[in-house]
Amino acid sequence: MKTTALRIYGEQDLRLETFELPPIQPDEILVDIVTDSICMSSYKAAKQGARHKRVPDDVAEHPTIVGHEFAGRIVEVGEKYRGVWEVGQLYGIQPAINYEQAPVGVLSAPGYSYQYIGGNATYAIVPKDVLEQGCLLPYSGDAFFKASLAEPMSCIIGAVRAHYHVKPGTYQHLMGIVEGGNMALLAGCGPMGLGMIDYALHGPRQPRLLVVTDIDDARLARAQELFPREVSEASGVNLVFINSLKENLLQHIKDLTNGHLIDDVFVFAPIPAVFEQGQQILGFEGTLNFFAGPTDTSLSAKLNIYDVHYNYHKILGTSGGNTDDMREALQLMSEGKINPSAMITHIGGITAAAETILHLPNIPGGKKLIYNEFDMPLVAIADLERLGAETEGVLGELYRGLAPLVAQHKGLWSTEAERFLLGFREQLRYKG
Structure with missing residues (x-):
């Protein structure tokens, strides 16, 4: 299985690359990743490179995938987890492994430390460490972006x-x-x-x-x-x-x-x-x-x-949330009781992820949401109507279709907007 992923090689060295994933092991799960919400922590990791406490010292030789607020579908299940997880099931991720309960030597986290799992990728392998700590979490909501925002919502719940x-x-x-x-x-x-x-x-x-x-x-x-x-x-x-x-x-x-x-x-x-x-x-x-x-x-x-x-x-003072907080966030979203749409101010494709992460402090607004299959620039949701009038081709058609859907929801990103965007997969799929 090939994946396209944004990998970190060192300080401010992020590269979008397509490469082959190894076959999964019996205690691993293969997932696709539809959305990733970019966090300031990714900016800090990109800025510090191997000096970051969660980024491996040998990242220049063995680059890792960045991004940790992601959601998608199960693609393949290793033998150990068959009957626990099913192909096609939706998920969210708790990137903060419980270090006190983790096996000796496990001091890593998705989005920082692993070669084959991170949020800015089309496909990823959920490793044994993450699965054993119960950090892959089921989700049954109506939109992928909501599950991507379960991590910041878990900080609130915590x-x-x-x-x-x-x-x-x-x-x-x-x-x-x-x-x-x-x-x-x-x-x-x-x-x-x-x-x-x-x-x-x-x-x-x-x-x-x-x-x-x-x-x-x-x-x-x-x-x-x-x-x-x-x-x-x-x-x-x-x-x-x-x-x-x-x-x-x-x-x-x-x-x-x-x-x-x-x-x-x-x-x-x-x-x-x-x-x-x-x-x-x-x-x-x-x-x-x-x-x-x-x-x-x-x-x-x-x-x-x-x-x-x-x-x-x-x-x-509090910082972050634990796995129980993530479960509650995903459950409340699945039940339609809370909606994190108000956090999102920008959307973009995986081709915009590197520049977004590297310049995140200088981009105004709230959360920047990346759709990993897409080749599209980062745009402010508030600018969609204007961009629709100014832009030609497929992107212009997309913006013109999204603008009224956003307007119907008080200027917020929505389930309807996400579904409309995903309908443009083939026209805007990244083919690098």
Whole structure:
């Protein structure tokens, strides 16, 4: 079986190549990969090459496939897993192997460390390590792109699961947000914040009040459009959007909560002032999750230690999700309860993957979604209508067909848009 894959050879050295995969072993599974969502972690791996902790030292001689947020179908099942997995079955992937339970010497991850598995490939071999740790996960949703976004959604689910409260006078940790409580997402109108809104409204536990802040009116208006009042009210949630640059957030929160303030705060920007604002609005026995991932190792903020001691404020941070979080994300997507479409701002083909990864910090917007069989540039979903009018040939036909489908879903990528795109496989298939 031949595959076309984007492989890393060293620092900023990514190459799109077609090569032969070896026959699978009895404890392996062959998959096709339809979609891969590009993550900033792939940029970091490409930038660092063999200096990255998950990229092998001999990557120049034995290149590995990049990409770890992917989904597709089972193509061939090794003897050991027949009856467990079936040809044609859909899957998602948990790229973070549980190192504590993994066999001795296994310190690797799909998308960084393996020669034959990574998200930016048409076909891949799921190895023994990944299968034994239960990191290949079944999926039964209506679109591949949703399963590709199960990994970032699992980070959101993991953050909510890591939250905890301790009733004064006891030593029992009550895990999760307060059901029917007050919740706030600060700087919460970016891609991950929108995913958290969706999970808070449609996950297993809802707050009574959900406050979402940002300092950009356009982002706030877009979030309100995606989550209108009728949607939040259907979940029993009072969803309130606040421009924290223009309003007194603390006073507004006091008015909304009759002075009780917030039980669960999530901070989505690595900015000290936003962290400090988060603690200011924490109520008695409240918990703050500094969810944003800073790159500045000396980043610091003021902490009200009095409130930590007397008002039982708790501060934590989370990064990533585990396999159970991935399973929940895939299940909720399969059931149609959550939809990560709001995270996606760009689509492209495998021929655009290398440039996208290498320049990811400079490309605005949210998630960049790659369809691996396609030879097409990376384009912003918001530009499809304009591009349809400006572009000739097959690509122009594609853009003109996609634009109304996106418009029907408030400017979001959708199952219908994906199906339309996949109908162009033969015209736009990469033949390199």
